[in-house]
Amino acid sequence: MIKQVSVFLENKVGRLENILEVLYQYDINLRSISVAETTDYGIIRLILDKPELAIEKLKEAGFMVKETRVLALEISDITGSMLSVIKELSANDISVEYTYSSLPLHGNNVIIIIRVDDNEKAVEVLKESKNAKLLNIEELV
Amino acid sequence: MYWNEKVETMSHEELIYIQNERLKDMVHRLYYNVPFYRSKFQNLGLEPEDIKGIEDLSKLPFTTKQDLRDNYPYGIFASPLSEIVRIHASSGTTGKPTVVGYTKKDINTWSELSARAFVAADADRNSVIQIAYGYGLFTGGLGLHYGAEKLCASVIPISTGNTQRQIMLMKDLKTSLIACTPSYAIYLADSIKEQGISLEELNLKSGIFGAEPWPENMRKEIEKKLNITAHDIYGLSEVMGPGVAIECNYKCGMHIWEDHFIPEIVDPNTLEPLPYGTLGELVFTTITKEGMPLLRYRTRDLSILYNETCKCGRTHIRMERIKGRSDDMLIIRGVNIFPSQIENALLEIGEVEPHYQLIITRDGTLDNLEIKVEVTEHLFSDKISGLESLQKNIARKMESALQLSAKITLVEPNSIPRFEGKSKRVIDKRNI
Known part of the structure; x- marks a missing residue:
C-alpha cells in the first residue's frame, strides 16, 4: 500500500496552480495525479515522492488535505492485463472505488493506482498474483 | 436538594395566585412612579385596574433595550436613589451603557x-x-x-x-x-x-x-x-x-x-x-x-x-x-430562520466550530437559500460519493431544522470571511 494525498478544491481559477507551486517549492516530485470533479468542487489525488512533507506544507498553505491508503500495482503493458487484475478483485468481492495510472518504472510495464473498499483483503489477494506486482512507495519513486 | 423547598416545589395554582397579586401591585407601582410607563399606558388607553392578573399580561406594553437607552441613566428606575444600594451597567456596543x-x-x-x-x-x-x-x-x-x-x-x-x-x-x-x-x-x-x-x-x-x-x-x-x-x-x-x-x-x-x-x-x-x-x-x-x-x-x-x-x-x-x-432573524419564503439553527444543525453533524455563510437570493418571487459550509478534516472524504453524501446529510439536517430546503455548497477551509458578529454570516441579496 502507498500513501495518496487528496486535496479538496473549489472550482476556481488558479487553485491547482497554488498546489503545484507548494510542491515545487519543497522539491516534491509528482508521480501521478488524478482529478475527480463536480460542478462546484473537485478532489485532486496525488501520488508523491514525499507524501508526509507534502501534507504538512499543503496544510500550512491552507488546503484541506487527507491521506488515503491506495494500492500501486505494476502490470504488463499488454492487452487484458488490467482486466485480469480486476477479475481477481471481483472474484474476492472487493469493490474498486476509483483507479488511475501512474508513470511507468520500466519500459514494458505500467503502474495503476487502485482505491478499493478493503485494502487488507486486496493485499492478501494480490500479493500472490501472477498478473500484478504490489509496490511500496520506495519502489515507486 | 432545595434551598427553599416550599417555594421551589409550590403547586402551579399557588404560583399563579402569587403572580396575579404581585403583577397587579407592580403595574400600579409603575403607573404611579415611572412616567415612562405611565405614558405607555396612556398611549394604549390602559388603566392599572385593567390588569386583573396574568391573563391580562398580553395587554401590557413591551419594554426594549432601546427604551432603556432612551431613558439613560435613571429614567426607568421606580425607586428614588435614596433607596438604591447598587448600580450595575452592561457595556453598550453603541455608545452609552445600560x-x-x-x-x-x-x-x-x-x-x-x-x-x-x-x-x-x-x-x-x-x-x-x-x-x-x-x-x-x-x-x-x-x-x-x-x-x-x-x-x-x-x-x-x-x-x-x-x-x-x-x-x-x-x-x-x-x-x-x-x-x-x-x-x-x-x-x-x-x-x-x-x-x-x-x-x-x-x-x-x-x-x-x-x-x-x-x-x-x-x-x-x-x-x-x-x-x-x-x-x-x-x-x-x-x-x-x-x-x-x-x-x-x-x-x-x-x-x-x-x-x-x-x-x-x-x-x-x-x-x-x-x-x-x-x-x-x-x-x-x-x-x-x-x-x-x-x-x-x-x-x-x-x-x-x-x-x-x-x-x-x-x-x-x-x-x-x-x-x-x-x-439575527431572517424571513425566507415566509419561514422564520435564525442562523443559530443552522449552527446547531452543523454541530449535530459533529462540527466543533462550524463556519458557514448564508446567501439568500430571490428568483422572481421565490427566495433561495444557499448555505456554504467549510469542509473540515473531520468531514473531508477523498471520494466524491463521500462528499456528496455529506452534502445530502447536511441538506437533510437543515431541512428538518429549518422546514425549508437549502442548497448546500462545500467550500475550502478559511474561504468564508471571519467576522466578530454572527449577523455578518448572512448575505441577503434580495432587494426587498
Missing part, C-alpha cells in the same frame, strides 16, 4: 435566587465556591457571590483572568464548585491538563456556566474534561443578573423562578405570544423588583418554554438553553 439599579430588597431577592441556583447545582454550606466571573459593573461576579454567601458556602471571589492562580487555588483550597463562562471552563480544563495536574488532585464536583450560549456537546466536553456535572445558568442584568433561571440535575431546561418573574415566548415579528414548546423570543416581566422593574422586557434571546413538572420536584417553568438571538 444602567440598572437595585434596592436592598432587590439584592436580597437576587441572593436568594442565586442560592437556589447553587443548591440546584449540588452545592451546600460545606462547598468551596470559586467565582471566576468578572466582579464589578458586570452582574456575574457579585450576583453569584451574594448567593454563595447566603448559602454559607466558602466563597473565593477570584474574578476573571490569571489562569495559573485560578488553578493553584482550585487545587490548594479544594474548590468544589466553579462558576465561569463555559468557554473559560474549557480553557481551564486544558490548562490543568497541560500543567500535568490530574483530576484526582482536585475536589471539583460541579460547575455553573453561563453568560454566553453553549451547545450540548460543549457541556459533554466540560463534564468529561473536568469530571464534574455542568449546569447552565441564565440571567441578564436588565431583569436581575445571573440566577433568573438554573438547570437542575435533570438538565432538561432551566427553571425560571416564577415567584419573581413571569416569562413569555413571543413571535419576534408579530409579538404575539406563542404556546409552550415553540421557539421564539423570551420576554420577562419582573413582579417583585423595586429598583428597576420591567414589563414584558424583550430579551432578544431565543428559547422555548416547557411547563410540564420536572422530575426534580421543582414546579417552576423551564426554558430551553438559549438558541440564538432574535436580532
Whole structure:
C-alpha cells in the first residue's frame, strides 16, 4: 500500500496552480495525479515522492488535505492485463472505488493506482498474483 | 436538594395566585412612579385596574433595550436613589451603557435566587465556591457571590483572568464548585491538563456556566474534561443578573423562578405570544423588583418554554438553553430562520466550530437559500460519493431544522470571511 494525498478544491481559477507551486517549492516530485470533479468542487489525488512533507506544507498553505491508503500495482503493458487484475478483485468481492495510472518504472510495464473498499483483503489477494506486482512507495519513486 | 423547598416545589395554582397579586401591585407601582410607563399606558388607553392578573399580561406594553437607552441613566428606575444600594451597567456596543439599579430588597431577592441556583447545582454550606466571573459593573461576579454567601458556602471571589492562580487555588483550597463562562471552563480544563495536574488532585464536583450560549456537546466536553456535572445558568442584568433561571440535575431546561418573574415566548415579528414548546423570543416581566422593574422586557434571546413538572420536584417553568438571538432573524419564503439553527444543525453533524455563510437570493418571487459550509478534516472524504453524501446529510439536517430546503455548497477551509458578529454570516441579496 502507498500513501495518496487528496486535496479538496473549489472550482476556481488558479487553485491547482497554488498546489503545484507548494510542491515545487519543497522539491516534491509528482508521480501521478488524478482529478475527480463536480460542478462546484473537485478532489485532486496525488501520488508523491514525499507524501508526509507534502501534507504538512499543503496544510500550512491552507488546503484541506487527507491521506488515503491506495494500492500501486505494476502490470504488463499488454492487452487484458488490467482486466485480469480486476477479475481477481471481483472474484474476492472487493469493490474498486476509483483507479488511475501512474508513470511507468520500466519500459514494458505500467503502474495503476487502485482505491478499493478493503485494502487488507486486496493485499492478501494480490500479493500472490501472477498478473500484478504490489509496490511500496520506495519502489515507486 | 432545595434551598427553599416550599417555594421551589409550590403547586402551579399557588404560583399563579402569587403572580396575579404581585403583577397587579407592580403595574400600579409603575403607573404611579415611572412616567415612562405611565405614558405607555396612556398611549394604549390602559388603566392599572385593567390588569386583573396574568391573563391580562398580553395587554401590557413591551419594554426594549432601546427604551432603556432612551431613558439613560435613571429614567426607568421606580425607586428614588435614596433607596438604591447598587448600580450595575452592561457595556453598550453603541455608545452609552445600560444602567440598572437595585434596592436592598432587590439584592436580597437576587441572593436568594442565586442560592437556589447553587443548591440546584449540588452545592451546600460545606462547598468551596470559586467565582471566576468578572466582579464589578458586570452582574456575574457579585450576583453569584451574594448567593454563595447566603448559602454559607466558602466563597473565593477570584474574578476573571490569571489562569495559573485560578488553578493553584482550585487545587490548594479544594474548590468544589466553579462558576465561569463555559468557554473559560474549557480553557481551564486544558490548562490543568497541560500543567500535568490530574483530576484526582482536585475536589471539583460541579460547575455553573453561563453568560454566553453553549451547545450540548460543549457541556459533554466540560463534564468529561473536568469530571464534574455542568449546569447552565441564565440571567441578564436588565431583569436581575445571573440566577433568573438554573438547570437542575435533570438538565432538561432551566427553571425560571416564577415567584419573581413571569416569562413569555413571543413571535419576534408579530409579538404575539406563542404556546409552550415553540421557539421564539423570551420576554420577562419582573413582579417583585423595586429598583428597576420591567414589563414584558424583550430579551432578544431565543428559547422555548416547557411547563410540564420536572422530575426534580421543582414546579417552576423551564426554558430551553438559549438558541440564538432574535436580532439575527431572517424571513425566507415566509419561514422564520435564525442562523443559530443552522449552527446547531452543523454541530449535530459533529462540527466543533462550524463556519458557514448564508446567501439568500430571490428568483422572481421565490427566495433561495444557499448555505456554504467549510469542509473540515473531520468531514473531508477523498471520494466524491463521500462528499456528496455529506452534502445530502447536511441538506437533510437543515431541512428538518429549518422546514425549508437549502442548497448546500462545500467550500475550502478559511474561504468564508471571519467576522466578530454572527449577523455578518448572512448575505441577503434580495432587494426587498
